[in-house]
Amino acid sequence: MKSIIIGAGRGISNGSVVDYHKTLYKDIIGRRVLDWILNSFKESGITDTVFIGGFQLEKIMEFYPSLRYYTNNSWDTTNILSTLMCASEELDSDVVVSYSDITFRPNIIKSLIASKDDITILIDSKWRNRYVGRTGEDLQKSEKVIVKNGYVSNISKNIPVTSLVSGEFIGLCKIKANVANEIRKIYTTLLENYQKD
Template structure:
């Protein structure tokens, strides 16, 4: 099992913290988000880690051994294109993580224990955390609909009906070999034909949720891995302050510092 961390974005909503570095290098208690993730992977026994950079790539540093890839077109592309900048790594069994998130060890272990071809971590108790981040928890919520078997039927649609918000996607997923072949087929077909995927975006501009939703449209199974909180995202200055408070008051995060 290997891990890929997507760390190419500019993080404009985190300025001035991202004036000189990407979001993954923003520090919480003197440790970067990137180092938090790498150390989490190491504790889980994952040593093969690739990081895909873009914005301020020269600022991406760590004492840990990693493979570095670069999305040279980071300013004009999005998450899916970034992932395929490390296509050589998309083999066998891969965990993919956004570079601006941090999650607890139980969340990672639960993902690693999934047997599905495509597995996606979702927070079923997201409302309290989103209320801290946005005031109204529904302001930034996207669709996430599960069937009775726990498979995802809708993910990433903006401004969904309230009944279509059963959980929230956190930016952490796993693809086994069959799942990797499925998403490779979607990406390359879309790049060659210019056909939109997911919620109507071209592959170059697509979010990861577009790729996942396109897999659902094509009848591929995506298994939800539910967690009860225990993660945070650093997408804005307010997110940063919320994360610092969480780490200071929770024994879970104190252990990670």
């Protein structure tokens, strides 16, 4: 089992200037977001971690030289799937995929590893009230998920904020090797067809 951290996006804004990457943000005891993520992986038995970056990737590489890195050179114009596909060769085994700006405990990763499903995503069912001061605009921009009979029927930022929403995708999932390989094939085919037009 390996982990892939998607961290190509822009950093935290200080006024109008984006000055540092979100994953390097420190808590009150001085631990960076990436420290929390890597510790949870390690405590769960995952020691092979890939980081896909773009914005300020050199700073992350400086602090974490032991990680394996891939670069999304088009990070400012592409999406999360495009970033993941920058490391498509890594999708050859079961993989836990994480956003780079979230924190979670090891037991969450252990529950993902134990899942037998082809794709397992984690959602926050208390998403409406999880954060102090969260606005209606924040809720609308969140990655909302609708679950029916234990399976995801819809996941999108474009889902209206209604009682039908089961929760918010927290940016953490597990993809089994067979499905990861299919995702890679489909993405490659679509990209080739799109580039021909």
